[in-house]
Structure formats: structure tokens, C-alpha cells
Amino acid sequence: xxxxxxxxxxxxxxxxxxxACMLHEVDPAYSGISSSEDxxxxxxxxxxxxxxxLIDERKALSLAQREDYARLIATYLDQIVTDVAGKHVxxxxxxxxxxxxxxxxxxxxxxxxDCLLPVVVxxxxxxxxxxxxxxxxxxxxxxxxxxxxxxKEAVPDVVIAPLxxxxxxxxxLGYGGGFFDRTLAALDRKPLIIGVGFESQRIETIHPLGxxxxxxxxxxxxxxxxx
Numbered sequence: 001x002x003x004x005x006x007x008x009x010x011x012x013x014x015x016x017x018x019x020a021c022m023l024h025e026v027d028p029a030y031s032g033i034s035s036s037e038d039x040x041x042x043x044x045x046x047x048x049x050x051x052x053x054l055i056d057e058r059k060a061l062s063l064a065q066r067e068d069y070a071r072l073i074a075t076y077l078d079q080i081v082t083d084v085a086g087k088h089v090x091x092x093x094x095x096x097x098x099x100x101x102x103x104x105x106x107x108x109x110x111x112x113x114d115c116l117l118p119v120v121v122x123x124x125x126x127x128x129x130x131x132x133x134x135x136x137x138x139x140x141x142x143x144x145x146x147x148x149x150x151x152k153e154a155v156p157d158v159v160i161a162p163l164x165x166x167x168x169x170x171x172x173l174g175y176g177g178g179f180f181d182r183t184l185a186a187l188d189r190k191p192l193i194i195g196v197g198f199e200s201q202r203i204e205t206i207h208p209l210g211x212x213x214x215x216x217x218x219x220x221x222x223x224x225x226x227x
Contacts, residue, residue: 004092004094004226014175020072021191027158029216040209043209044115044176046207047173047176047177047206047207050164050165050173050203050206051164051165051173051175051176053150053171054164054165054203055096055164057200057201058096058097058098058132058197058198058200058201059096059097061097061198061200065097066097066100066102066198067100068221069099069198069220069221070099070100070101070103070104071222072221072222073099073101073196073219073221074101074103074107074222075221076219076224076226077101077104077160078104079194079198079224080194080217080219081108081158081194082190084108084111084112084157084158085112085113086112086113086114087110087113087114087158088113088114088116088129088131088154088155088156088157088158089108089113089114089115089116089156089157089159089160090114090115090116090117090118090129090156090158090159090160091105091115091116091117091160092117092118092160092161092162093117093145093146094162097198098162099162099196099197099198101160101196102134102218105134106134109133110136112129112147114134114154115132116129116130116131116132116151116154117129117130117132117146117148117151118179118180118183119141119145119148120141120142120149124178124182125177125182126179126182126183126185126186126187127180127182127183128153129153129154129155129200130147130148130152130153130154131152131154131158132148132150132151132152134151136148136150136151136212137149137150155187155188155189155191156191157191157192158191158192158194159175159184159191159192159193159194160194160196161174161180161193161194161195161196161215162195162196162197163195163196163201163218164197164198164201164202165197165202165203166195166202166203166206166215166218167202167203167204167205167206167208168203168204168205168219169205169214169227170195170214170215170216170217170225170227171205171206171208171212171215172195172206172212172213172214172216173201173203173206178211178225180213181211181213182211184213185211185213192212192216192217193213193215193216193217193218194215194217194218194219195202195217195218195219196214196218196219196220197218197219197220198220198221199220199221199222201220201222213226214227
């Protein structure tokens, strides 16, 4: 049976990995997070199981549901991300059922925003952010992450980060590489940090550790919440 246009778009959307994706399945050296203490080790193990569950549940959503939710998320983002002409906003490439905000990214560019994509440069190192415009060439980076082939490095004023999970204290459960928190800790100027995901990814707690940095804002299809 021939694939529908929607199925083909869905496969294209999931060709690449988003920042630090799938790191719970690769060399632990890339995380740079110590698990020498029993408590930390237990939390790391628990988080791995939660990631697998939450990613499976997100992928189980139909494409139509994810598209509807992404449109709602974009509406709430417009209420938060205002007066940004000339500023740098970092987004992400959708993978494994993440909200596809590329349409919203195109609208930002039309408003004069310089959009960035994060780039993994080395194990246990902060990410860097490179500029990208629709139509410019992307190349496959580490773990097939799409990165701008010729983008200029910049520091974001706003970071839009995908959520694997999130809790009531606005802590983010990511993909396990530690890149996101390490990057925020290394920036001289703290950006506005917005985590985006689906309401089904809400959990009671991620059991935050010392390196975890909470989001300033969480946005799902049901609305936005400030820490």
C-alpha cells in the first residue's frame, strides 16, 4: 500500500535526532554525570526507565494529534516570546514525536529573529548554537543531529528546549546526556528558558540533582506555566 503524504512527512520529520537525543543508549562518557553515589545511580536508572516510557507514549500519539498540539504550543509561545526582533532564539529539530515547531520558526524569521540550532561539539562539553535559515544547508552532526553547515555561532536570548518529561517545579527530564544543563551553566548571560512538550509528559518529580536547572516557562498544548 502506498504511503500517504502525511506518513511520508512524518518519516521525514523523524529522520534526524534532536539535541543530545538517544544518549541513554550510547557511551556514558558523553553524559559527564557521575553515578558513583548510590542515590545518584538509582536516580539515573529510574530516569532511563522513565525516558523510555515517556518517549513511547509520545510516539503513540497520532500525527494529527501532535500537529494539533504543536499549533496550540505555538500559540502559547507567541504570548511569551514577544518583542524579539533582532534577537537570537534557539529551537530544535523534531524527533521521536517531539512537537514540530518548524512552522513557528519560519514565522519568527519573518519577524526578524535570528534562529539558532544547537550543536554537539564534543563529549561532556557544552553545546554551541549556530544560526540557520530555512533553505540553508544542514549536515549530519553527532548522532545524526542536523546542524547548520555554515551558520555563525551566537549566544541565544531565548532557548526553546524539547521535554521528555517535566515536573511541578519546572525541572526538565531530557535525553540523559547532560548537555542542556551544562550549556546553561556555562553561558555568561542566562537566556529565557522555555521547555515545550505534551501534557502526557508531566510527572510528579524528576528527582532533581545538583546539576539540574529548572525551566523559566513550561508550555504544553494546555497552556503555559511560569516557575
